Amino acid sequence: xxxxxxxxxxxxxxxxxVTGATxxxxxxxxxxxxxxxxxVLVAARNPEKAAQAAQTLTQQAGRAPTVLELDLADxxxxxxxxxxxxxxxxxLDLLINNAGVMAPPHRETIDGFELQIGTNHLGHFAxxxxxxxxxxxxxxxxxxxxxxHKTVRGISEADLRRPAGSYRKWEAYGKSKLANLLxxxxxxxxxxxxxxxxxSVGAHPGYxxxxxxxxxxxxxxxxRQARLWAAATRLIAQSAAAGAWxxxxxxxxxxxxxxxxxxxxFFEYRGTxxxxxxxxxxxxxxxxxxxxxxxxxxxxxxxALTVLR
Numbered sequence: 001x002x003x004x005x006x007x008x009x010x011x012x013x014x015x016x017x018v019t020g021a022t023x024x025x026x027x028x029x030x031x032x033x034x035x036x037x038x039x040v041l042v043a044a045r046n047p048e049k050a051a052q053a054a055q056t057l058t059q060q061a062g063r064a065p066t067v068l069e070l071d072l073a074d075x076x077x078x079x080x081x082x083x084x085x086x087x088x089x090x091x092l093d094l095l096i097n098n099a100g101v102m103a104p105p106h107r108e109t110i111d112g113f114e115l116q117i118g119t120n121h122l123g124h125f126a127x128x129x130x131x132x133x134x135x136x137x138x139x140x141x142x143x144x145x146x147x148x149h150k151t152v153r154g155i156s157e158a159d160l161r162r163p164a165g166s167y168r169k170w171e172a173y174g175k176s177k178l179a180n181l182l183x184x185x186x187x188x189x190x191x192x193x194x195x196x197x198x199x200s201v202g203a204h205p206g207y208x209x210x211x212x213x214x215x216x217x218x219x220x221x222x223x224r225q226a227r228l229w230a231a232a233t234r235l236i237a238q239s240a241a242a243g244a245w246x247x248x249x250x251x252x253x254x255x256x257x258x259x260x261x262x263x264x265x266f267f268e269y270r271g272t273x274x275x276x277x278x279x280x281x282x283x284x285x286x287x288x289x290x291x292x293x294x295x296x297x298x299x300x301x302x303x304a305l306t307v308l309r
């Protein structure tokens with residue numbers, strides 16, 4: 001299949017929210033959406049970085065995004081950001097659940113969850129749930145996962161609050177990315193069961209050159225390892241712009257089937273996007289229902305898909 005960003009349809013009049021849009025995949029996703037006419041909310045934790053990103057996006061796209069302050073590791077921040085969106089807009093056409101952290105030393109969110117599962121999954125679960133009132137009339141939710149979801153065989157409720165003594169950073173990352181897919185597919189099942197006009201799909205970037213690879217070592221204070229990661233990534237990975245293609249395809253391709261998972265075409269490593277298969281574990285409907293219930297209890301948010309009928 002041949003696809004490029006030139007195939008993205010005109011998005012004039014559409015409103016998109018992209019999490020983690022100050023750099024990397026999120027930035028490139030926001031840039032292309034702006035270039036194709038969408039109004040874009042750039043959601044980010046750091047106001048200074050968000051302002052700088054918004055300025056650069058405006059210069060490159062010729063259109064200005066709107067900055068939305070959002071810390072996915074703080075459920076109060078998620079609630080506040082979603083409330084601002086609901087008060088300001090009557091619909092949200094595209095929600096790109098992109099932001100994430102990868103392989104940091106053991107940390108906890110403001111609410112006491114292991115940082116990776118708390119940010120990558122629970123923050124996006126709560127955000128999506130709180131935005132349900134404006135996800136109407138054919139809206140799409142794109143949840144960004146990783147091929148690293150293939151490295152783990154399951155997830156348990158205990159993983160939400162994994163203590164430092166049993167924490168393994170790459171395993172925790174893989175589980176957070178598995179959680180992304182379990183959530184995406186369960187959201188699709190529930191939307192269809194409720195007769196909701198909502199398309200839930202997923203994407204993964206393959207191996208793309210972003211700051212994410214170096215962020216974990218930087219948090220640990222290992223700046224030498226961070227520099228090595230950054231150098232190796234620049235050498236062998238595809239660009240962040242190419243890494244954003246699966247997300248853009250998932251967000252905009254007409255006729256994409258509900259529950260589709262999009263990744264790079266060349267061994268899911270790099271190249272033009274195509275629909276790929278999640279692991280059998282990611283497709284486990286019972287595990288997905290359990291994760292949903294754990295997430296509702298953890299966040300206090302129960303996504304009400306009935307409002308979308």
